[in-house]
Amino acid sequence: MKRTFILLLLAFCAGNLAAQTANDSLPKLDPKLKATLNAMDQAAYQIAMSYSDPTIAKTKLFDLMVRNPEVIRYREALANLYFDSQQYPSAALVSMDILQINDKNTGALEIAAYSLEQLGALDRALPHFESLYLLTGDNFSLYKSAFIQYNLKRYEEAMNSVTMLVKNAKADEKIGFPKSQTETQEISMKAAALNLKGLIYLDQNSKAEAKTAFNEAIALDPAFDQAKENLKKTN
Structure with missing residues (x-):
């Protein structure tokens, strides 16, 4: 389990760097085109969720995240999809990414805590459970x-x-x-x-x-x- 978490941390660091590099190199879209693409992807995401197709739903969330890196709710939805699918390494990585932006995000704290616990990284899960209690009682x-x-x-x-x-x-x-x-x-x-x-x-x-x-x-x-x-x- 220690090896699993070391690999998780390496992926977390590499993922942050890759995401930042990708976002910096993207061309700026015309606002109207961006709004149209966002609306289409949001609609496709909703349809995929209504048909219990998390694979397509995740694909649409990635498109929305790349186009709107500042909108945190897409990461939150992705973390929930990973967690519900028991993809605990991915759920932990996304939730920890969210917590770097807002360390009081209770949804991300919860997913990080339970995902890390499932991975056997108890010493890393503990601070998230403690923070969750302090914030929510x-x-x-x-x-x-x-x-x-x-x-x-x-x-x-x-x-x-x-x-x-x-x-x-x-x-x-x-x-x-x-x-x-x-x-x-x-x-x-x-x-x-x-x-x-x-x-x-x-x-x-x-x-x-x-x-x-x-x-x-x-x-x-x-x-x-x-x-x-x-x-x-x-x-």
Whole structure:
């Protein structure tokens, strides 16, 4: 996965240079012709999307991006198409390009965070999840931050995030946990945070504290299978 991300970074740098060079060398179009071409490509993009043809939709977005490099919404639409198609390297590259222009673009932050996570570049995904939480107050982004911090063994940061989550989680907030290969169970955000708190303690061999956290999670959600399994590890 490290190799994947190194290649991603190289592509990002090369892509920025190539895009800048291409834009600088393009001839200036007559405004009326440009408007006509834009309208045609936008119409073709909409038709392609209505027919579930992302390949043609992406082609039209590239035409629009080349002709209108200053219009960010075409990059945003392209990032979404790549992400929906599970083309995570491309989705990450486009979203990071957008973030160079506007580092508070929440859509790009979200796509960058999840794409980089899918690529296994957890240390690069984490700042995007953290920024997303700071900008939106979304507790799921905070949970993702805490979970990645835990996986990176940054236990103090993870515990701080979990503490905030336990305090701020709303009663109606749920998060999905796998119950089997085909089933998912909905667990309250607070119970999920307490389960993660237990995992952090367990990793540090603090079994008594881990046991307390798992029991608190189960008390909130008695059907929480993962917390029950984790509780067994404290004996």
